[in-house]
Structures are given as structure tokens and as C-alpha cells.
């Protein structure tokens with residue numbers, strides 16, 4: 004009888020914890036993400052979302068617990084993981100004096116089979132700004148470029164922290180289209196987002212965090228129903244006791 008090897012899930016996180024001095028940022032989170040699945044990580048400011056995805060990306064080491072990504076250990080197998088995982092993080096440091104084209108070319112050089120430079124810039128509609136230095140791009144354009152850089156290596160999985168923050172409505176729609184194309188290609192996606200319309204449209208499943216713990220999990224419709232709410236945004240408010248206006252005030 005022939006046996007088929009079932010590939011491991013894209014992400015297996017078991018009971019991870021991470022503390023910064025007096026703050027328990029992540030407090031015992033477990034998460035399994037199937038290959039090709041899109042999972043949204045939600046929660047108020049400071050809930051632990053970025054810390055969680057940084058541990059999955061291998062950029063932070065958990066104090067306890069384990070993380071496996073595409074069958075690899077995020078820190079021990081860092082070089083191999085970098086070839087298959089694209090990461091766009093909040094406040095990513097990019098060389099400000101380089102142009103959009105130069106940054107794409109720099110990132111292309113890290114991968115064996117990267118997308119073309121023009122194709123990458125067109126993906127986020129930055130072709131017209133190819134010769135603009137990063138520091139002279141608008142905030143939304145910088146954000147679009149950082150997403151493009153996460154996709155340049157044709158990753159099997161991407162982590163997107165605040166995908167469309169700062170983008171105008173047209174750029175957001177365009178970005179959603181680009182994400183849907185990745186989904187059609189079977190790419191596994193983790194999205195950190197405060198935009199509930201985006202999460203409802205793109206995510207198969209969401210995890211709602213509070214104080215470093217998962218307080219709700221399921222499809223957007225299941226989490227909405229669990230809170231007996233009319234929308235995911237209402238569910239967020241009911242379950243976390245935070246309003247999105249509070250979130251925006253905190254971000255000011």
C-alpha cells in the first residue's frame with residue numbers, strides 16, 4: 004500500500020510565553036495554522052500580537068513553549084526559513100536613502116527565484132515611484148513597498164503586521180486583491196490587523212488576544228456569533244471592552 008506523506012501544518016505554536024521586564028506580553032498561546040490558511044491576529048494595542056508574530060518569524064525567542072514554521076525551527080533553521088517566509092513588520096527598518104527599485108533589487112538578491120523588479124513594484128502600484136528614495140515616499144507608499152519586499156521571494160508563507168495601515172481606500176482594495184492572488188496560489192498568511200472589514204474579507208479564521216492570551220477563536224462569523232454581536236467590530240468591542248476609537252486615540 005502506498006503511503007502519502009502529509010506535510011506538517013504551516014505553523015504549530017505550543018504554549019509560548021514571552022515576558023519583557025514587568026510585562027507578560029504573551030502568556031501561554033497555542034496556535035495551529037494549516038497550509039494555505041489565512042489567519043487574522045486581532046486585539047487591542049499591547050495585547051501581544053506583534054510579539055507573537057515576531058516569535059513565529061524567528062525574530063524573538065520565546066521564554067518557554069515551542070514554535071515550528073513550515074516544518075522548520077524559526078531560529079535554528081533561520082537561513083532556510085528566510086527562503087520560504089516573507090515578513091512585513093511594523094516599523095521595519097529600511098535603508099532610507101535607497102530608491103524603491105534599489106530596495107527591491109537588494110531584496111531580490113536574497114532569494115533563488117525572486118519575482119521581477121517591475122512585477123514586484125507593479126504588484127503594489129509603485130511602478131511610477133521606482134526611482135523615488137524610500138524617505139521621500141508617503142507613509143502609505145512606504146507601507147506598500149514593505150509589503151512588496153515581503154513578497155519578492157515568492158514565499159510559501161507571509162506574515163503581515165498591519166497590512167493596510169495608512170493606505171488610502173483604493174490602495175487597500177488593490178492590496179486585498181494582491182492578498183487574494185496569494186491565497187489562490189496556496190500561500191499561508193498571518194495578518195495582524197485592526198481593520199475588521201479587511202479581516203472579514205480576507206481571513207478564514209481569527210484569534211482575538213487580550214493580555215497575551217487568546218480570548219476568542221474561530222471564523223469571523225463564529226467569533227461574531229460567540230459575542231452575540233452584529234459584526235466582527237462589535238464583537239471585538241464586546242469581547243475586549245475596548246472601542247476602536249480608543250485604539251485610534253492610543254495610536255495618536
Ligand SMILES: Nc1ncnc2c1ncn2[C@@H]1O[C@H](COP(=O)(O)OP(=O)(O)OP(=O)(O)O)[C@@H](O)[C@H]1O
Nearest residue numbers: 023024026028046047048049050051052053054055
Ligand atoms: N521591546 C519591548 N520591551 C518592553 N516591553 C515591550 C517590548 N515590546 C512590547 N512590549 C510590551 O509588551 C506588550 C505587548 O506588545 P506588542 O507590541 O506585542 O502588542 P501588540 O498587540 O502588537 O500592540 P499594537 O496593536 O499596539 O501593535 C505591551 O504591553 C508592550 O508595551
